[in-house]
Amino acid sequence: MSREELMEELGKTTEALPSQSVEDQGTVLMDPDPPFLKTYKALFDSQPESSDTDQAAEAEECELPLIDLSRLNGESEAEQCKRDIMAAASEWGFFQLGNHGVSSSLLDRIRELQANVFRLPFEKKASEKVMDLSPENYRWGTPRPISLRQLSWSEAYHIPLTPATSVTKTSTRHIMEEFSTAMSWLAHLLAGILAEGMGHDGTYITENCTCDSSYLRLNRYPPCPVKDRVFGLVPHTDTSFLTIVRQDQVGGLQLMKDGRWITVKPNADALIVNIGDLFQAWSNGVYKSVEHRVMSNPQQERFSVAYFLCPSYDTVIRSLAEPAIYRKFSFGEYRQQVQEDVRGTGHKVGLARFLAQNT
Numbered sequence: 001m002s003r004e005e006l007m008e009e010l011g012k013t014t015e016a017l018p019s020q021s022v023e024d025q026g027t028v029l030m031d032p033d034p035p036f037l038k039t040y041k042a043l044f045d046s047q048p049e050s051s052d053t054d055q056a057a058e059a060e061e062c063e064l065p066l067i068d069l070s071r072l073n074g075e076s077e078a079e080q081c082k083r084d085i086m087a088a089a090s091e092w093g094f095f096q097l098g099n100h101g102v103s104s105s106l107l108d109r110i111r112e113l114q115a116n117v118f119r120l121p122f123e124k125k126a127s128e129k130v131m132d133l134s135p136e137n138y139r140w141g142t143p144r145p146i147s148l149r150q151l152s153w154s155e156a157y158h159i160p161l162t163p164a165t166s167v168t169k170t171s172t173r174h175i176m177e178e179f180s181t182a183m184s185w186l187a188h189l190l191a192g193i194l195a196e197g198m199g200h201d202g203t204y205i206t207e208n209c210t211c212d213s214s215y216l217r218l219n220r221y222p223p224c225p226v227k228d229r230v231f232g233l234v235p236h237t238d239t240s241f242l243t244i245v246r247q248d249q250v251g252g253l254q255l256m257k258d259g260r261w262i263t264v265k266p267n268a269d270a271l272i273v274n275i276g277d278l279f280q281a282w283s284n285g286v287y288k289s290v291e292h293r294v295m296s297n298p299q300q301e302r303f304s305v306a307y308f309l310c311p312s313y314d315t316v317i318r319s320l321a322e323p324a325i326y327r328k329f330s331f332g333e334y335r336q337q338v339q340e341d342v343r344g345t346g347h348k349v350g351l352a353r354f355l356a357q358n359t
């Protein structure tokens with residue numbers, strides 16, 4: 001969708017903007033960035049300027065295991081390819097996919113859509129439906145950070161993949177559906193291979209991960225003038241079975257490996273796959289949901305899009321093996337606990353809340 005088409009589509013809603021004096025209007029109207037410095041002023045004023053060394057120090061760059069997915073088509077190579085996927089999920093919790101079959105033109109159209117949507121004025125993103133993305137799905141910063149270490153200098157659209165309610169599908173919805181269909185197919189393929197590695201035929205995943213519980217997350221990381229004091233996205237593990245991420249050339253994604261942060265080298269042709277909390281619990285710790293974060297960048301804005309493979313809320317995650325590390329829990333219970341912790345303490349606790357011996 002070109003910028004002209006987008007502005008045309010938005011033209012119908014521009015008069016809805018709040019009436020402000022010209023200079024305010026100038027500020028309000030055009031600034032796409034969320035008001036981080038203003039909103040979290042108390043934190044910036046009260047916390048020392050000292051930048052946290054582990055954030056300032058450049059983490060070493062690594063080549064994530066790269067899996068060439070076309071090997072699955074070869075008679076002889078398919079089994080080895082599956083073993084490589086299981087090994088990466090177990091030792092790294094992360095791997096990259098080459099020859100994944102998602103067209104680069106689709107990836108480019110998603111990036112272009114993100115650039116157009118996120119460049120709209122913050123006021124509009126926060127208060128109005130932008131194309132068919134509603135303001136409830138627009139997130140930015142962190143709900144109630146206690147310290148700057150808990151603040152994420154980023155904004156995101158969280159897009160549930162329930163079948164589109166609107167009959168007239170806008171071009172946005174088309175692009176989203178095309179992309180999420182491709183991601184869903186890949187995610188189910190990988191989940192099936194990982195489940196097979198656990199001696200299960202994977203139907204448990206495919207039957208429970210209907211598309212209406214998985215979701216897309218469009219991320220934008222605005223340029224950050226206080227780079228050494230905040231993250232683009234705070235360290236976290238994902239609340240999913242697995243996540244497929246496409247980052248752009250700017251880079252900044254880091255993951256924890258052997259107690260050290262390492263930077264994932266951007267590779268425009270590859271998709272990044274990371275194991276989420278639910279696969280770690282279900283596999284009883286065989287597959288690892290690894291902490292990752294995004295570093296803020298003073299000069300360049302960064303975009304990424306993530307697809308989260310999630311089961312329905314009533315699906316019970318029960319460890320396959322004994323003794324179970326985690327007690328069984330429903331995905332709904334898990335999500336609820338994560339949200340409670342994020343709202344209450346400013347960060348996600350995650351699986352540590354569900355250790356078996358806690359019962």
Ligand SMILES: C=C1C[C@]23C[C@@]1(O)CC[C@H]2[C@@]12CC[C@H](O)[C@@](C)(C(=O)O1)[C@H]2[C@@H]3C(=O)O
Pocket residue numbers: 142143217233234235236237238239240338339342346347348
């Ligand atoms: C502030 C937070 C919300 C989040 C957990 C976190 O501490 C940082 C990352 C956020 C994220 C990103 C990916 C997923 O959408 C999510 C569910 C997750 O696992 O980590 C969200 C968390 C959330 O919104 O609950």
Ligand SMILES: O=C(O)CCC(=O)C(=O)O
Pocket residue numbers: 217219233238245247253292294303304305306
């Ligand atoms: O932007 C990235 O590269 C990673 C985003 C991420 O970790 C997430 O959305 O959970």
Ligand SMILES: [Fe+2]
Pocket residue numbers: 236237238243292
């Ligand atoms: Fe993540």
